[in-house]
Amino acid sequence: MLELRRLKFAYRKGAEALTNASASIGGGVYLLLGENGAGKTTLLHLMAGLLYPGSGECLLNGDPIASRRPSDMQRIFFLGDNMPFPGRTIDEFVKMHAQFFPTFDPQLLADILGRFGINPAERLDGMSLGTRKKAQLAYALSLRTQVLLLDEPANGLDISSKKLLQEIIVENITEEQTIIVSTHTVWDFKNLFDGLLVLNHGQLLVASTVDEILGRIAFVSASEPPVGALYIERVAGRFNAIVKNDGDTDTDIDYVLLYSALMNADARDNIVKLLND
Numbered sequence: 001m002l003e004l005r006r007l008k009f010a011y012r013k014g015a016e017a018l019t020n021a022s023a024s025i026g027g028g029v030y031l032l033l034g035e036n037g038a039g040k041t042t043l044l045h046l047m048a049g050l051l052y053p054g055s056g057e058c059l060l061n062g063d064p065i066a067s068r069r070p071s072d073m074q075r076i077f078f079l080g081d082n083m084p085f086p087g088r089t090i091d092e093f094v095k096m097h098a099q100f101f102p103t104f105d106p107q108l109l110a111d112i113l114g115r116f117g118i119n120p121a122e123r124l125d126g127m128s129l130g131t132r133k134k135a136q137l138a139y140a141l142s143l144r145t146q147v148l149l150l151d152e153p154a155n156g157l158d159i160s161s162k163k164l165l166q167e168i169i170v171e172n173i174t175e176e177q178t179i180i181v182s183t184h185t186v187w188d189f190k191n192l193f194d195g196l197l198v199l200n201h202g203q204l205l206v207a208s209t210v211d212e213i214l215g216r217i218a219f220v221s222a223s224e225p226p227v228g229a230l231y232i233e234r235v236a237g238r239f240n241a242i243v244k245n246d247g248d249t250d251t252d253i254d255y256v257l258l259y260s261a262l263m264n265a266d267a268r269d270n271i272v273k274l275l276n277d
C-alpha cells in the first residue's frame with residue numbers, strides 16, 4: 001500500500017510542484033493524468049524515493065520512502081521516459097542491476113522479450129527507440145516489484161506493441177502490485193486501469209479506484225442535455241455528460257470526458273467534492 005500524507009514539494013527556484021497531496025493507493029493499475037507541468041513526474045519521483053518531500057510523507061507499507069531503506073527500494077522501480085540503460089546488451093544490463101531486486105523473474109524477462117521479438121544479446125545502442133523502450137519495459141515488469149512507476153510507457157511503441165504491453169501487464173500483475181502509468185494518451189491502454197490519479201497545477205484532484213468513481217458519477221450520452229448534469233460536451237449532435245450516480249446506474253468510465261470536466265474551472269469543484277466526499 002502506497003500512502004501520501006499531505007505531501008508537498010517545491011523545486012529550489014520554482015513554485016510548489018506538489019501541494020498537500022493525500023491518498024491511499026492499493027493494488028492495481030492506476031492511470032496518472034495531468035497537463036504538462038502538472039507535477040506527474042515530480043509525484044512519481046517522490047514515490048520512487050528520488051526526491052525528498054518538502055513536508056508530508058510518502059509511505060510504502062507504512063515506511064517513509066524518503067528514508068530509502070534498501071528493503072523498500074527493492075520494492076519500487078521507476079521507469080522514466082528516455083532513461084539511459086547503461087550496458088551493451090539487455091543481458092549485460094540485467095547482470096549488473098537485477099541482482100538488487102530479489103523478486104526479479106528471469107523467466108518472465110525471457111518471455112516478455114520473446115513476445116516483443118527482442119534478442120537479449122542484441123546491442124541496446126543499435127536498437128530503434130521503440131525496441132529499446134520495449135526492452136526496458138520487459139526488464140521493469142520482470143522485476144516484479146510491489147510498486148512499478150511508468151512514465152509515458154507508450155512513447156515510441158507501435159500500435160501492436162501497445163496492445164501486447166497491455167496484455168502482458170494484465171496477465172502478470174498480482175494483487176499486491178501497484179503499477180502507476182503516467183500518460184497523455186489514455187486510449188492506448190483504456191481497458192487496463194483499475195484506478196485514476198489526476199493532478200492539476202500540483203494539486204491531486206482525484207485518487208480513486210474506477211469502481212469508487214463509478215459509484216459516485218455516471219457517464220451518459222443523450223440526444224437532449226441531461227438535467228442537473230455536472231458536465232456536458234456536445235459531440236456530433238449528442239450530449240455526452242457526467243451526472244451524479246444516485247442509484248446503481250452501471251456505466252463505463254470515460255477518462256477523456258472526466259479529465260476534460262476536471263480541467264474545466266466551472267465543473268471541477270463539484271465533481272472533485274462528489275468524488276472525495
Ligand SMILES: Nc1ncnc2c1ncn2[C@@H]1O[C@H](COP(=O)(O)OP(=O)(O)OP(=O)(O)O)[C@@H](O)[C@H]1O
Pocket residue numbers: 011012013014017034035036037038039040041042043
Ligand atoms: N528540475 C526542476 N527544477 C525546477 N523546476 C522543475 C524541475 N522539474 C520540474 N519542474 C517544475 O515543476 C513543475 C512540475 O513538473 P513535472 O515535470 O513534475 O510535470 P509533469 O506533469 O510531469 O509534466 P509533463 O507532462 O510535461 O512531463 C513544473 O512547473 C516544472 O516546470
